[in-house]
Amino acid sequence: MAAFEPVLSRNWNNPDILSVMTYESMGGYAASRKALTTMSPDNVVDLVKASELRGRGGAGFPTGLKWSFLPKDRKETFMCINGDESEPATFNNRYLVEKDPHQFIEGILIGCFATKANTAYVYLRFEYIKAIHILEKAIAEARAAGHLGKNIYGSGFDLEIWCHRGAGAYICGEETGLIESLEGKRGWPRIKPPFPAIEGAFRKPTVVNNIETLACVPHIVERGADWFKSMGTPKSYGPKLYTISGHVNKQVCVELPMGVTTNQLLEDHAGGVWKGRKAKAAVPGGISMGILKKEEFDIPLDFEEIRKTGCLGLGTAAVTIMDDQTRIIDYLYNTTRFFAHESCGQCTPCREGTGWLYKTVKRIRSGGGRIEDLDLMSHLANNMGITPGTTICGLADGAAWPIKNALAKYRDELEDFIKHNQNPAYKITAGQDAISKGQSPLPTNTSMFVPGIGLAKSLSN
C-alpha cells in the first residue's frame, strides 16, 4: 500500500494559508473552479456518491445519497454546515476552520453547487471565538476574490455564506435542533420525517453536513473517487481526522486513513499513556459511543468494525484514553452528568431518564449504591432512545450507551465498587427504595407513566 499522504491537514503548518492568495497559490480553489465550470451539479453528486464518502458528523450517512434525496423540482435549497462540535473530546472541526479556512469554504462552494443551494449557513458553536474570527475574514476574502457572490467563475452559480453562532447547547448539533436554532427558536429536534432534504430550514429542502465532510469534497473532485476509496476499510473510506485526549502524553489531532486502531493512535501518535501507566479503557468517538476495553484497542476505528464491540459507532472519532487508575463509576458519573445537563427536555424518557441515571450514579458513587441499581440503570438505558423508539433524537441513545457498555463490560467492577463503598451515613428514602425495586414511589392514584421506564416522579435523591 502506498504511503498515506494527508490532505485535510496538509496546510496546517503554514500560517499564511489563512490568506486567499496563499491558498490559491498552493492550488486552492482549483477543484471548485473545475466543478463549477466543467461539471454539472448532478455530475458532482454522482462523483461524491461514487467515492462513498460518509458523513463525518457522527452518523456516517453516505453524503452523495443524502444530496440525491433533495426533490428534483425544488425551487430553493439551503445548506447548513454543522459546526456545533460539542461531542466531548472532539476538536477536529475547530482545527479545520482555524488552520485552513479556505479548504472548508471551497468544500462549501462545491457542496452548494452540487445541491443547488445559494445560501449556506455555517452554524458554529459560540466557544469557537478564534475560529469564527478567522472564518469571517476568510469568507470576506473569498468573496472579494470571486469565489463567492454572484455568477461565480462565470458559471451562473450564486452563493452567499453566513456564519451563525450558537449559544452553548449540545443539542443544536443534532441536525433538526440546529435548524430550529437557526430559525431563532429553542433548539428542539424535530420529529422525522419529514427529513431536512424535503423540509428543513425555513421549511425548504435543506442539506445538513459536517465541516469535515465538506472539507473532503474538494479533494474528491481533484483526485477522483478511486483515490478516495484507495484508503480505509470496507465501507469506510478516505482520510479521517482523529483526536486523542485524556490520559496520554500528547493530546493531538491527526489525519490518518479511516480504520486505524486505538492502539495505533495511542502508541504512534499520542506518545503512549501518561505517567508511565497502562491503559484501562477508551471512549472511541465521543462519549455517546460507549466505552472500549483495553482488549479491544486493536479493533479498527471505522463505521463498521467498531460496532462489533458493542459501541454505538465511530461517532466523531474522538478518542479519550483512560489509564488503569480510572474508576468506571467516575466515567459514568461524568457521562450521566453531561447528558442530564444537555437533554433538551422534549421527550420524557430522555429528560427524566438522563436525570435519573445521573442521580443513581451519583448516589452509588457517594456510597449509597445497591446491586439492584445496576439493573435499574440497565432498564432505563434500554428504554430510552431512537433504538427502542421512545425519543425524537439520538441524544438519548448517546446517554444510554455508556451505561449499556459499562454494564456489559465492567459489571464486576461496578458490583465490587458498590459492595466496598457503603457509606453508613447515606440514608435511602422509602421512595428511592420503592423505585429501585421497580415499584411506584407515588400514591397509586397518581399517573406519571413513562413508556418503558415506569413511574418517574419524585426521583430527587
Added chain:
Amino acid sequence: MSTTSTTLDSPRMLPESVRQKIEAYIPRYPSKQAVTLPALHIVHSHFRCVPYQAMKEIAEILEIAPAEVADTMSFYGFFPQAPLGDVRVWVCRSISCMLRGGDELLEHACKKLDIEAGQTTSDGKLTVEFAECLGICDHAPAALADDGRAYGPLDEAGVEKMLEELKKGPVPPESL
C-alpha cells in the same frame, strides 16, 4: 410608533448603533425571527447581559412576540439577565478534562476568587462558570475566556496565573 402590536412601557434601552447592527442581519435570512440569536449575541456583547427590556426591543425589531425571544433566550442558558464580569471564563468538566483534574481545577478557581461556579467577583472583573467540552481538549484540562483566549493544560498554578491575566480585562479577537 412602530407598526407592530408590541408596546414598550419603558424608555428604550438599545442604542441606535445596536439596533442597526441587529437590522443589518435581517437580509441574511428568509425570516426575521432567525435574527433572534444574532440579536441576543449583539445585545449581550454590548451590555454583558440581556435584560427584559432589551428582549422586548429585539422582539419589536424582529416583529415577533417578546415571549418568543424570551423562550429562545432562556433555552440556551447562555444569556444572563444581569451583567456578567468583564471577562467570563469557562472551566471544562467534560470527559478528557475531568480525567486530568478539571472538576478540581474549577473548585480551585472558585476558591481563589471566593465565589461559587456561576458567580462574579465583587469587583465585577471575572465570572467563573463550568462548561461541558469546550472543543479545546488538546489543552485538557482546559479553560476558555469569552474573548477567545484558551488555557491549558492547567494545574493549580496555571489556574492562578490565568485568573491574574484575565483580571486585566478582555483582549480583541485580532490578538488571538
